[in-house]
Amino acid sequence: MAHPALQMVVRLVYPPRCTLCGVTVDDAFGLCSACWRDTPFITGLVCDLCGVPLPGDSEAGAVHCDDCLAIARPWTRGRAAMRYDANGRRLALALKHGDRHDVALPAGKWLARSAQPMLSPGMVIAPVPLHWTRLLARRFNQSALLSHALARETGLPHIADLLLRQRRTHSLKGLDRAARHAALDGAICVSPRHANAARDARVLLLDDVMTTGATFSAAAQACFAAGARDVCVLALARAARDT
Numbered sequence: 003m004a005h006p007a008l009q010m011v012v013r014l015v016y017p018p019r020c021t022l023c024g025v026t027v028d029d030a031f032g033l034c035s036a037c038w039r040d041t042p043f044i045t046g047l048v049c050d051l052c053g054v055p056l057p058g059d060s061e062a063g064a065v066h067c068d069d070c071l072a073i074a075r076p077w078t079r080g081r082a083a084m085r086y087d088a089n090g091r092r093l094a095l096a097l098k099h100g101d102r103h104d105v106a107l108p109a110g111k112w113l114a115r116s117a118q119p120m121l122s123p124g125m126v127i128a129p130v131p132l133h134w135t136r137l138l139a140r141r142f143n144q145s146a147l148l149s150h151a152l153a154r155e156t157g158l159p160h161i162a163d164l165l166l167r168q169r170r171t172h173s174l175k176g177l178d179r180a181a182r183h184a185a186l187d188g189a190i191c192v193s194p195r196h197a198n199a200a201r202d203a204r205v206l207l208l209d210d211v212m213t214t215g216a217t218f219s220a221a222a223q224a225c226f227a228a229g230a231r232d233v234c235v236l237a238l239a240r241a242a243r244d245t
């Protein structure tokens with residue numbers, strides 16, 4: 003953390019700006035009221051496995067959406083901060099393709115809020131991995147930017163390279179759910195370096211966008227194969243239908 007006097011200088015020179023439209027805002031690392039209004043944050047009753055919003059009130063206890071009733075989800079609970087729609091889509095794309103690493107800072111706060119019901123002391127936060135060739139091309143893993151921001155926000159341990167992608171998978175875009183699962187089968191494993199950390203751990207997996215859940219499935223299975231006790235998943239944005 004920077005010295006308070008230095009923080010003040012930084013604030014004077016670089017006043018906090020809206021992450022989306024750039025207007026000056028009062029609090030650091032947030033959105034202006036207009037952009038906030040058009041960002042589809044997920045609140046209220048959600049599917050306890052994938053975080054998709056559901057009709058009804060949140061007093062009902064754990065409920066599951068039709069997809070999660072039909073598809074086996076190899077993890078315990080899941081949430082997403084926003085729908086992959088309108089500004090939710092803009093934020094996810096800015097982070098992934100726009101070199102807008104600054105999006106991760108406010109996203110850490112939004113993710114922490116959504117993750118709240120799943121968090122427990124000692125939980126290990128880890129991103130869904132990119133294959134190293136893709137990491138070279140893009141230079142960063144957007145999911146790792148998010149997991150790092152969430153770890154800072156929550157104070158929970160973070161292992162950026164807990165998981166490895168053992169083989170390169172082609173883009174999953176346009177593939178249906180079964181094809182995505184097949185493409186990712188066995189593609190992810192726990193890094194041998196972190197075998198001890200994974201054993202008996204409660205893991206919270208981070209991804210930027212959850213669509214069918216195929217990537218989370220492969221990553222969660224890898225954690226359980228390495229002896230994890232529990233795995234929860236968290237996405238910045240939840241695409242309700244295949245996109």
Ligand SMILES: [Zn+2]
Pocket residue numbers: 020021022023024025033034035036037038
């Ligand atoms: Zn704005």
Ligand SMILES: [Zn+2]
Pocket residue numbers: 049050051052053054066067068069070
């Ligand atoms: Zn669901």
